[in-house]
Every structure is written in structure tokens, then in C-alpha cells.
Amino acid sequence: MKLPQGFAKENDMRVCKLNKSLYGLKQASHNWYQKFTSSLLELGFKQCKADYSLFIFRQNKCFVAALIYVDDVIMVGNDVGKIRHTKEELDKRFSIKDLGTLKYFLGIEVARTKDGLVLSQWKYILDILDDCGMQGCKPSPFPFERNLKLDKGSTEPKADANRYRRLVGRLLYLQDTRPDIAYSVNVLSQFVADPRQNHMDAAYRVLRYLKGTDGQGILLPRDGRHDLTAYCDSDWLGCPFTRRSRTRYILFLGGAPVSWKTKKQSVVSRSSTEAEYRSMASTISEILWMRWLFKELDIVLHKPTRLFCDNQAATHIASNPVFHERTKHVEMDCYFVRERVESREVQPLRIDTRMQIADLLTKGLGSQNLQFLLDKLGTRNLHAPT
Structure with a gap:
């Protein structure tokens, strides 16, 4: 711990003594989570296996979900009575503060429009x-x-x-x-x-x-479609220091972006095809997790998730075993991707580079290309002049 600015002099060797942590003992967060979890389980909620911070109550046609982040909770559902009863029971245990309809959560503003949530x-x-x-x-x-x-x-x-x-x-x-x-x-x-x-x-x-x-923000459309679509891309040898490529993907649910990522790959790729294929494997991992989460929410995805990639060789390798000999150095990713393609959970498709939305996460773009992809992304600027 450093001394406050203005208190310490040059070459001051004094240090601060910690009397008590601001949030109590280091075990406090674990005990809080355990206590809150047990309280929701007593009220009939079940903990989601795909996301342990999500709790679901389902009985006949009644559905209520509670998502927690430390001591902040969002509750949604189709039964107002059950939601009210849950809040009353939690208030008896923890003395909670009901903020009403969701408008602001962890720095994210939720605005309601005729087209959906922004x-x-x-x-x-x-x-x-x-x-x-x-x-x-x-x-x-x-x-x-x-x-x-x-x-x-x-x-x-x-x-x-x-x-x-x-x-x-x-x-x-x-x-x-x-x-x-x-x-x-x-x-x-x-x-x-x-x-x-x-x-x-x-x-x-x-x-x-x-x-x-x-x-500017993300528009979640009101129509509530359940089709899941993904775009993946990479920039081969994109890092000038380590020569590693970057993995980029973005997932859409009903036309609204719900998950995206840009991260440097852990190894150097020997070809652009390998870089794209590693990006495809990472994207499929995220797709599988999303499908698992939807299954627990009783959202059935009957069709395979379409995965768009602008590298023709990568899409061929995913579907055609003939290319296997060219990819021995990415053998694990080959088996992983091909297994999901054969099970019809994922359908890899090629897309023109100009229509690749993941380019937003791959490189710097000019104003025209940026605005074109933002329009496809489905963003909305509520404070833009009309």
C-alpha cells in the first residue's frame, strides 16, 4: 500500500498498516455467494449449469430468472406475483432495495424504444x-x-x-x-x-x-427471434512483436449482438488458413456454450448455428476430410470443429470479405466502412441529432 499523495516525502520509507479490509475478511465474498445461493434454492430456484450466477424458477407456465453480480440482482419473468414474492422473501433475509423497472445496471443504461431495448x-x-x-x-x-x-x-x-x-x-x-x-x-x-x-x-x-x-448502444429487437448466427475472423501475424494472429468473433441472437471477443492467439500460426481455423474453433466453443445456456432457458434451436468465415480454405477443411493431411499441426482443432459440423450443431459458410462484420474487431477501418458495418451490427444512437 502506498501513502496518500502529498503525505509522503521523497525517499520516505514508511508504509501503511492495514487494520481492517474495507469489505471485511477475504472469505466474505464466498460466504455471501453461498448464503444468497442457498436462499434462492430454498425459494424453488435452480442454479444454471452453464452460468452459475443465473438462477431459474420454472413451474408449469411460470418462469422467473434471477441474474446476480455480487449484491446487484436482475429479475425477469412472466409472473409478476412470483417476482414480487421472491423480492419479499429476499428482503426478509437481506433487507434489499427494490429499484423498480430496470433502467441502470453496473454502468449500463437500459432504454426502452418502440423497436426494443437499447x-x-x-x-x-x-x-x-x-x-x-x-x-x-x-x-x-x-x-x-x-x-x-x-x-x-x-x-x-x-x-x-x-x-x-x-x-x-x-x-x-x-x-x-x-x-x-x-x-x-x-x-x-x-x-x-x-x-x-x-x-x-x-x-x-x-x-x-x-x-x-x-x-451509441446495442439494440435488442422486440420481435424476439431465436436464430443464433456467428462471424469469425483473424488477422494473420497481426502482432508486430510476437507475430501472433488475433482471434475475433461476434455472435448474434435474433439479429442482436450478444457476445464478441478479440484476443491474441497463444501460438504463432504458420499460415493464414491455420489462423482462421483456430479462430473458428474458438468461435465454436462460444457457440456451444450459448446453445447450452439456451437449452437451460427452454429456448430450442432446431437449426444448426451458421458460422460465417471469409477464408475459403478454412470452411473447406471444416467440411471436407480430404484436407486433413494439410492440417496436422492443428489436428485437435480439426477434430473438434469437424465433430460439431457432423453433429449439425454448426454450419460453416463462406462470406465475402466486404460483408464480414467481424472486421470491426480485426483492424482499423475508415469512417465509411465503419458506419456500414455498424449498420449491419444493429447499433442505435439515441442521442444523435434527428
Whole structure:
């Protein structure tokens, strides 16, 4: 623990003595979770196997689900009486505070429109801009310059490391409703150990982009379709330091994005096909988890999940065993993907590169391409001028 700023003098060797943790003992969180879980189980809820923080009550036509995050709880269902009874019972045990209809949860705002629900982090973005003194900055039409390759910047002046890490950490949480900045944040997070001025300038460009799109969020359509679709992509040898590729995927439920990821692969791929195939295997793992979760929610997916990939060789390998000899170095992924294709849980399809939505997570795009993919993504800006 460090002494407060302004209290310590230069070369001060004093340290802080910890009398009591702010949240009690280190076992407190575990005991809280155990207590809350047992309370819901006593009320007839069952713990979801796909997600242990989700609890489901199902009896005849009555359905209620409770999703918990530490001491924050969201409850949804088709029986208002059961929801009210559950809240009353929990209030007897924990003295809860009922905030009414869901409007704000963990920094995510929930707005109701005629088309459905819009999830955004408008206030959170304004707080970031205010904290960085960027309220009056000039907006940028895109978050990351095209073809920009950030290096370690050993000749650049050092930036304020604490400020840079704080900013990148807040941008990481902002990705929950903004997949359009996922690639930018993925690149910026590689330099938190030794940030330089060129890294800070790139981070400020992301803030300038957020300034012009602060009200943008994800639209969850009202029609409630249950078709699950996925897009996967990779950039071969995308990291200039380790030459590892990046895995990118995005999953849609009923036309609304519900899961996305951009992450550097653990090994160096020897070909673009291998990089794409590893990305495909990671995407299928997420698809299987989503299908498992839907099954517990009584959502039946009769058709295989369509997986769109813009690499023709990867889609051929997934369906055609003839290509197996060319992929001995990715043998495990080959068996895993092909097994799911043969069981008709996943259907790999090729898509034109220009229509690949996962490009949002793969590289910096110009304003026109970015807006085109955002329209396909189904985003909505509630604060845009009409």
C-alpha cells in the first residue's frame, strides 16, 4: 500500500498498516455467494449449469430468472406475483432495495424504444471524457487510424503511466456495449507496462471518437427471434512483436449482438488458413456454450448455428476430410470443429470479405466502412441529432 499523495516525502520509507479490509475478511465474498445461493434454492430456484450466477424458477407456465453480480440482482419473468414474492422473501433475509423497472445496471443504461431495448453507457462515456478533460474535443469519425502499426515507441517521450492505465482500464469495461472500439482497446492494452506519447495519442483518438458517438448502444429487437448466427475472423501475424494472429468473433441472437471477443492467439500460426481455423474453433466453443445456456432457458434451436468465415480454405477443411493431411499441426482443432459440423450443431459458410462484420474487431477501418458495418451490427444512437 502506498501513502496518500502529498503525505509522503521523497525517499520516505514508511508504509501503511492495514487494520481492517474495507469489505471485511477475504472469505466474505464466498460466504455471501453461498448464503444468497442457498436462499434462492430454498425459494424453488435452480442454479444454471452453464452460468452459475443465473438462477431459474420454472413451474408449469411460470418462469422467473434471477441474474446476480455480487449484491446487484436482475429479475425477469412472466409472473409478476412470483417476482414480487421472491423480492419479499429476499428482503426478509437481506433487507434489499427494490429499484423498480430496470433502467441502470453496473454502468449500463437500459432504454426502452418502440423497436426494443437499447443498451448504452452514455453517462459512463461522459465521465471518462470529463476525467480526461476532453469534453470540448473535436469528434473523430473513427477510433483507430487505418494501417496504423503502434510500436513500443522507444524514442517517444514517456507518458503518465497511471493515467494511461486508468484510461485503458475504463475503456476495457466500455467494450460491454461498444464492440466498435474492441480492436483499438486490444492494441492499446499491450502498452500499459511502458506507455509512450504515441500510445496516449492513439488513446485520445478513441476518446474523440466516443465524443461523437456517446449515445451509441446495442439494440435488442422486440420481435424476439431465436436464430443464433456467428462471424469469425483473424488477422494473420497481426502482432508486430510476437507475430501472433488475433482471434475475433461476434455472435448474434435474433439479429442482436450478444457476445464478441478479440484476443491474441497463444501460438504463432504458420499460415493464414491455420489462423482462421483456430479462430473458428474458438468461435465454436462460444457457440456451444450459448446453445447450452439456451437449452437451460427452454429456448430450442432446431437449426444448426451458421458460422460465417471469409477464408475459403478454412470452411473447406471444416467440411471436407480430404484436407486433413494439410492440417496436422492443428489436428485437435480439426477434430473438434469437424465433430460439431457432423453433429449439425454448426454450419460453416463462406462470406465475402466486404460483408464480414467481424472486421470491426480485426483492424482499423475508415469512417465509411465503419458506419456500414455498424449498420449491419444493429447499433442505435439515441442521442444523435434527428
